[in-house]
Amino acid sequence: MSIERREARQPWILLSPALGAVALLLFVPLLFIVVYSFWLRSSVGADTAGFHLDNWIKALTDPFYRFILLNTLKIAAITTVLCALLGYPAAYFIARSSGNKMILLLLLMLPFWISYIIRTMSWINILGASGAVNTGLMALGVISEPLQMLYNEAAVILGLVHFLLPFMVLNVYVSLEGIDTNLEDAATSLGATRWQSFLQVTLPLSLPGLAAGGLLCFVLGAGTYITPLVLGGPRDAMFANLVFEAIITQLNWPLGSALSLLLLMVLGVLVAVYNRYLGMSQLAKGLG
């Protein structure tokens, strides 16, 4: 075999294990649940194969499912906006700080390394009946009975913001770092105030980072079921909780398949729109 031919084959040999794994453990399983979502659940033994629309009809028309889907999108949207409001100024501070940027960034990234379940449950120590806030307020005599701050939608959103904020900060930081500071100086030297130069130069140039962070926060937030289980009440279920219920509790795998695919499609549309206008490279930058 000629050297050129061998050279041309080499990358494919290197790539094949990873591509094989992704194909076998992601793409084929996704196709499989598309098929499975048309099967029927049987209460005894194996689910019956076939082509039935029952699961899809239930997933798409059940008013409870629709309510939960809309509520999930609402929670994810609020979370994303809060992450942007908290994360942008923090990222701006790190990017424009004269101190050690890497340390500042690392500090804010540290929680990213702390387990999601621990960060979520840590709020019980803060907001619970015998948590920091209630104990503090009672010691000060402001309240006599502990306030009920946990197990509601606000607690779920708080937990999600705490979980997702590092993604936002990192993405905004990366895009702010990429902006030539001379542009801001040019704007101010031409008579713009610092605020004007921020609004008309820095902010527009950092929008790709903000969008990438926002997409990550939204998609990750909308796909969670752990936070509502830990910090939410019985009425704060999100769409992924329905999937978990169907698959793990009710063992209704055909319906669970349809519900998972519905979630995938809703979030997929979002990712596709993002990809159409901004491309995936910005996202890869923030993740690397």
Added chain:
Amino acid sequence: MGWVLIRSYAIAVYAFMFLPVAVVVLLSFNANQFGSFPMTGLSLRWFEALWNNDAVMRAFRTSLVLGLMTAVISTTLGVLASLALVRYDVPGKNLITTALIAPILVPEVVLAVALLLFLNWLGIGKSFALLLAGHVIFTLPFVILVVQARLVSIRRDVEEAALSLGASPVQTFFSITLPLLTPAVAAGALFAFTISFDDITGTLFWKPGGVETVPTQIFSMLRNSISPEINALGTVMILLTVGLPLLGAALARSLSTKRGK
């Protein structure tokens, strides 16, 4: 004036990120028998309780084995693929990259359901093998992104020099490429291990009954009652998943400065 405002705002954000975690660590040393506020003194009793808790120790062993195996497999696959993507002009590079990072573009719940149902259909039900497969596929994109970012900085001409001086391709790989690659490999493996060790979303779908990893163990303890042992377990986890990477980074830095001298 504006800068002071931004700085105070950023400090508040930092506090928001760190305070809850700090409270977990603080309460884990609490002597109070309910482990809640007010603190009555410092004690290691909850750590002792953890050490004597068989379920927790079992979960630790499971998580460690799972994390190590995930790191080995995921890093091997990820390093090979990254080498191909960085070193060669592969046709359709963008498409391949998108396919390889697809496991983190798909919501983890959906990935979890698809993998569970498909492997179950193939005859692999909820088991350690399913857990491992899930953790590998979920960590692979992170490894590829981290390793690729580091690989770009390794120059090809050093290898070409070795080859032109008579080293065989295998010799070149082991004595030139691999040592230069080590930081990238280590970073990838560390990333894979930490993500696997922390994962709960997929793990709850894939784990067989009776098997718990540390996060799922914490989750099931939370459902029973808020025991102070959970805070102690949280502190141990924080030490492990934050301490290890920091230690690794410090070690890498001291090694590279020594080599530089």
